[in-house]
Amino acid sequence: MFTPLELFIGQRYTHSRRRNRFISFISFASMLGILLGVMVLITVLSIMNGFEKELRDKILGVVSHVTVSGTNGQLADWVAKIDGLKAQKHVIGAAPYVQKQVMLTNGNLMRGVVLQGIDPALQGQVSDVNFKMLEGSFDQLKPREYGIVLGVEVAANLGVMPGDKVTVIVPQVQVTPAGILPRLKRFTVVGIYQIGHPEYDGMTGFIELSDSERLFRLGEDVGGIRLKLDDMFAAQAVGHDLQARLGNQFEVTDWSEEHGNFFRAVKTERIAMTLILFLVVCVALFNLVASLMMTVNDKESDIAILRTFGMDGGRIMRIFMIQGSIIGVFGTLVGVGLGAWLSLNIDVVIPAIEKTFGFQIFSSDVFYISQIPSDLRWDNVLWIGIASLVASVLATVYPAWRASKVQPAESLRYE
Structure with missing residues (x-):
């Protein structure tokens, strides 16, 4: 089966460990960071959605949605x-x-x-x-x-x-x-x-x-x-x-006037947590940039040889973008899968952890919600996955551009 040269070389660089194991370790750490960041982001958002839903059901299951009274x-x-x-x-x-x-x-x-x-x-x-x-x-x-x-x-x-x-x-x-x-x-x-x-x-x-x-x-x-x-x-x-x-002889109120500030605060907290947790993914992307830059330096002679065989800068750039994208795509997809699985099974995982270590995370004597709820929303999963994929591809642009600017004569001078 025909495989484009850029894809073949890019995926070969991704798993090659023969020459520099440290670079491979950095690449693995980058992939693991993206995976954990995406998984944690999906799980935490699902838990916060679950808490909001529980509170909404507890409060709005008792109060009316709209009230009509006399002045x-x-x-x-x-x-x-x-x-x-x-x-x-x-x-x-x-x-x-x-x-x-x-x-x-x-x-x-x-x-x-x-x-x-x-x-x-x-x-x-x-x-x-x-x-x-x-x-x-x-x-x-x-x-x-x-x-x-x-x-x-x-x-x-x-x-x-x-x-x-x-x-x-x-x-x-x-x-x-x-x-x-x-x-x-x-x-x-x-x-x-x-x-x-x-x-x-x-x-x-x-x-x-x-x-x-x-x-x-x-x-x-x-x-x-x-x-x-x-x-x-x-x-x-x-x-x-x-x-x-x-x-005007009647007064009409709705639930948002009495409890709206509370739910707006929960929504604001969820947005803040999303931004904070996305920084975990960003840290992993910085590691990805660093590993690609080290790969470019390590493969300078290979790049120079490819250039002398007639490969232009655009194709060189695609090689390293493919290499970085493979790391980002694999980390994102596995993170999305693990995050969705954990969110859907949080009611099994958390009790198992509590039983193993002999403590209760939310004691019923202290908290009014003693179980950790989860509400997985697939639209959240979709935008988290897309954002991580886009950020992973963008993180490869600068190292790939640097690779495309390698001069064959300079790189092979002392070979």
Whole structure:
């Protein structure tokens, strides 16, 4: 089979070790550096994507994508409004809510929480809390039975379990013959849930919607309506559209206003980590440049002989570009393969490492995400592979150009 002369000589120089083993070692180190850099970059990006996805699921699985409320904190005629909101584009679920800050007590134990009144039949349309129950169920929240569902940390701090009683102290007063007294109501704990986020496990409780309306004296009004969308990233556009449709007597907010800064910080950190880790690949490319420069110096006499046989500078340049590109392509392809495999099997590799060395990287006692997640995105793999290949080829240009400028007479003078 016909093989171009430049390709034949270039690949021959790549694995030739007869004359200078040190140059071959530098070439191998360059290839290994590119391989490790690409592998680590893909793996770390997949882990950071996994952490972002886990946090997004934990937070946005509880909060609504879009919230519609009255400017005075109350929303009247909410049943008719829900039907209209469900007809909007991207909206796949809607549920009313009431939300107030209260104090929960059990004997001498006290805990401030955000108490939410919900309709158990509709809440599942906008929240994943129903699927995080440790004990009990949201279906046990029934009108006039005054049941309450608590986060696992709230229940632990108050020392209560399902069936126990807690007292809800509302930050409103009532005038009685005995004087001005705070408003109190006894509730029975009917369920305990765990989301895995301190804001909800340690600061939130749920009661039935009509019970909350009576507790906070709202009549038939609610605090607002929560909406779930088929695409959470369309929340801002949907919110702006709803605000324009509903007018100034309503307030429309979306999840990005409350949690947007957090996810933007995660995105910024991911970009910074990408740039830092790509420097690992750049260091390997500098090694590649150095090894090619040493090869050019070592092969000066060979280059001179090829020039005397009539090979022009362009073909000489291609020989050394091919040599360097072989190193870069092999390192990149193997790095991409290993990085993708490690990212897809991180749930097996990390537990094996923890078991071998007898420690846990993210202890469940300290971190709310105790397992290292991974979310491999093939578009990331593609651009990392392409960037590494392009950088590898560009790194060969200068050494190859220097090789093309070798003068046969000067190189062979003392041979």
